[in-house]
Amino acid sequence: MQKILVSACLLGNKVRYNGADLFFESPILKTWIDQGRVVSFCPEVSAGLPVPRSAAEICGGNGGLVLSGKAKVIEKNGTDVSKEFINGAQLALKVCKQQNITVAILAESSPSCGSNTIYNGKFSNIKIAGSGVTSSLLKRHGIKVYSQYEICKAAESLK
Numbered sequence: 001m002q003k004i005l006v007s008a009c010l011l012g013n014k015v016r017y018n019g020a021d022l023f024f025e026s027p028i029l030k031t032w033i034d035q036g037r038v039v040s041f042c043p044e045v046s047a048g049l050p051v052p053r054s055a056a057e058i059c060g061g062n063g064g065l066v067l068s069g070k071a072k073v074i075e076k077n078g079t080d081v082s083k084e085f086i087n088g089a090q091l092a093l094k095v096c097k098q099q100n101i102t103v104a105i106l107a108e109s110s111p112s113c114g115s116n117t118i119y120n121g122k123f124s125n126i127k128i129a130g131s132g133v134t135s136s137l138l139k140r141h142g143i144k145v146y147s148q149y150e151i152c153k154a155a156e157s158l159k
């Protein structure tokens with residue numbers, strides 16, 4: 001059965017910047033877990049960033065522009081973590097390729113995992129349309145990326 005990449009925080013792992021999870025209750029997700037199809041992954045922790053860590057946002061664009069060096073991921077304390085975010089995205093892609101994964105459910109609005117929205121880079125709690133760094137790289141490689149709110153669409157696409 002086809003496996004699905006899922007943001008680790010959505011599965012209850014406390015890997016978010018603030019040490020919390022983003023547990024998402026879903027019968028569809030539970031079925032996939034029971035079937036052994038879910039591959040849990042956190043790009044930021046996989047790239048070596050600690051928990052907790054400073055909040056980060058994409059400044060000057062979106063995940064695609066970070067990948068091409070035209071925008072940056074900056075922590076609230078001013079540290080440029082673009083390299084780590086790109087590394088995390090590449091590691092996510094590697095896992096997808098190794099396990100023939102073509103569908104991912106990633107946490108909406110994260111600078112790594114957001115697939116429809118991200119924050120505007122000003123730490124003002126305002127969202128804009130756009131994808132995070134990992135979502136952008138996966139999409140570029142033909143992987144269908146859905147947020148947790150689109151899990152029914154994801155299930156449809158696996159049929």
Ligand code: SF4
Pocket residue numbers: 007008009010015016017041042043044045107110112113
């Ligand atoms: S990088 Fe993705 S998986 Fe990791 S905590 Fe952020 S949203 Fe969750």
